[in-house]
Amino acid sequence: MEFHHVLLAVSLLIVVSGLLILKIKSMRLTEPIIAMLFGLILGPYLLDFLDMHNLENPERFMELASMLTISMALMATAYRIRDDYLRSYGSTQSVILLLVMPLMWLFSGLIAYLILDISLGLAFLIGAIITPTDPVVASSIVSGKLAQKFLPARIRDTLSFESGANDGLAFPLVLLMLFILGEADTDNILVWVMKVVGWDTLGAMLTGIFLGYIFGKLMHQAHSRQFMNTQSLLSFSIAFGFLVLSLVETLQANGIIAVFAAGYMLKQEISGNEELEEEKIQEMMERIFTIPVFFFFGLFLPIDEWLALGWKIVFFGLFILLFRRLPAFVLLKPLLTKWNHWYDILLMGWFGSSWGSGNFLCHAYIEGNALSAGLGRG
Numbered sequence: 001m002e003f004h005h006v007l008l009a010v011s012l013l014i015v016v017s018g019l020l021i022l023k024i025k026s027m028r029l030t031e032p033i034i035a036m037l038f039g040l041i042l043g044p045y046l047l048d049f050l051d052m053h054n055l056e057n058p059e060r061f062m063e064l065a066s067m068l069t070i071s072m073a074l075m076a077t078a079y080r081i082r083d084d085y086l087r088s089y090g091s092t093q094s095v096i097l098l099l100v101m102p103l104m105w106l107f108s109g110l111i112a113y114l115i116l117d118i119s120l121g122l123a124f125l126i127g128a129i130i131t132p133t134d135p136v137v138a139s140s141i142v143s144g145k146l147a148q149k150f151l152p153a154r155i156r157d158t159l160s161f162e163s164g165a166n167d168g169l170a171f172p173l174v175l176l177m178l179f180i181l182g183e184a185d186t187d188n189i190l191v192w193v194m195k196v197v198g199w200d201t202l203g204a205m206l207t208g209i210f211l212g213y214i215f216g217k218l219m220h221q222a223h224s225r226q227f228m229n230t231q232s233l234l235s236f237s238i239a240f241g242f243l244v245l246s247l248v249e250t251l252q253a254n255g256i257i258a259v260f261a262a263g264y265m266l267k268q269e270i271s272g273n274e275e276l277e278e279e280k281i282q283e284m285m286e287r288i289f290t291i292p293v294f295f296f297f298g299l300f301l302p303i304d305e306w307l308a309l310g311w312k313i314v315f316f317g318l319f320i321l322l323f324r325r326l327p328a329f330v331l332l333k334p335l336l337t338k339w340n341h342w343y344d345i346l347l348m349g350w351f352g353s354s355w356g357s358g359n360f361l362c363h364a365y366i367e368g369n370a371l372s373a374g375l376g377r378g
Contacts, residue, residue: 010292032294039298052299069293071259073135075241077164078263085157092338103328105131115316121181128173138163168257172196200254208258212265
């Protein structure tokens with residue numbers, strides 16, 4: 001495999017999708033799905049034009065590519081949310097993050113256990129991985145003219161905030177299952193709670209908030225003194241997202257949740273300046289990274305391992321789509337007092353389930369191999 005072959009495929013995909021973007025959206029398709037299918041076609045299972053399984057450490061490559069892509073999606077998601085959203089819907093969002101998300105974990109784990117015939121611990125590890133809604137896939141649903149036309153702002157903002165926050169908040173659930181399975185670096189539950197919940201999650205969140213506030217103030221000073229202009233906001237946002245991610249990861253905390261917290265705080269400062277707010281950078285930030293990473297996902301999909309699972313994997317995906325999320329919203333409807341109509345509940349339950357499927361595909365390479373190994377162990 002040559003680098004220029006990869007560059008050729010990715011650049012061609014971005015150019016063609018850019019030329020046909022309006023047609024793609026009118027067909028109710030999304031760029032991530034098209035990019036993934038393009039990668040599957042060019043991969044070793046069909047045309048065999050590219051085979052990235054020959055990389056020395058393909059899992060690490062996908063991990064880094066995913067982290068960079070998610071950090072940009074989180075910055076774009078933070079920019080998309082209205083400034084007064086938390087003041088109006090803070091209680092609703094708390095119910096979704098603190099109660100709906102654990103129920104999604106419970107339902108997903110039970111579905112995996114009952115359908116895939118694996119150990120309970122492995123089932124709930126898979127459930128924790130697919131619990132959060134994916135901010136990358138989410139952007140194709142809640143942004144654009146079609147979303148503004150058919151989805152109420154309260155739904156778009158709630159889904160956006162959830163997809164931004166729960167990717168990081170699901171991190172303790174994954175590590176909890178690794179702890180239970182004996183894969184953690186400690187056997188002391190108190191140490192685990194203090195590190196994973198205290199520092200990795202809450203510490204990272206507070207660090208992100210602090211960085212977003214400080215750099216927002218610095219940005220205002222630079223703009224007021226004419227040290228920067230609106231054209232530099234895109235590069236500033238990309239670099240700031242990477243800065244937060246790398247700094248918090250260097251501190252051995254959860255960089256994903258820190259990026260969203262920092263982006264949300266930075267957005268408050270951007271909104272205070274109408275000239276800066278006019279530049280719409282969300283779509284540019286997302287397209288730069290989303291199309292290539294989903295193309296790589298298509299190249300890496302473990303088709304052989306999935307085929308070896310037979311119809312189990314099909315029923316698993318179907319039941320996750322139907323029962324991972326929607327029942328949780330139905331059960332907790334009395335607590336979602338801001339939503340008086342079943343319309344809101346059904347929309348939230350269904351769209352989030354669709355993202356869950358996308359999130360499962362995003363982790364397909366690593367988790368597909370892990371799932372096959374787990375099934376092989378019986």
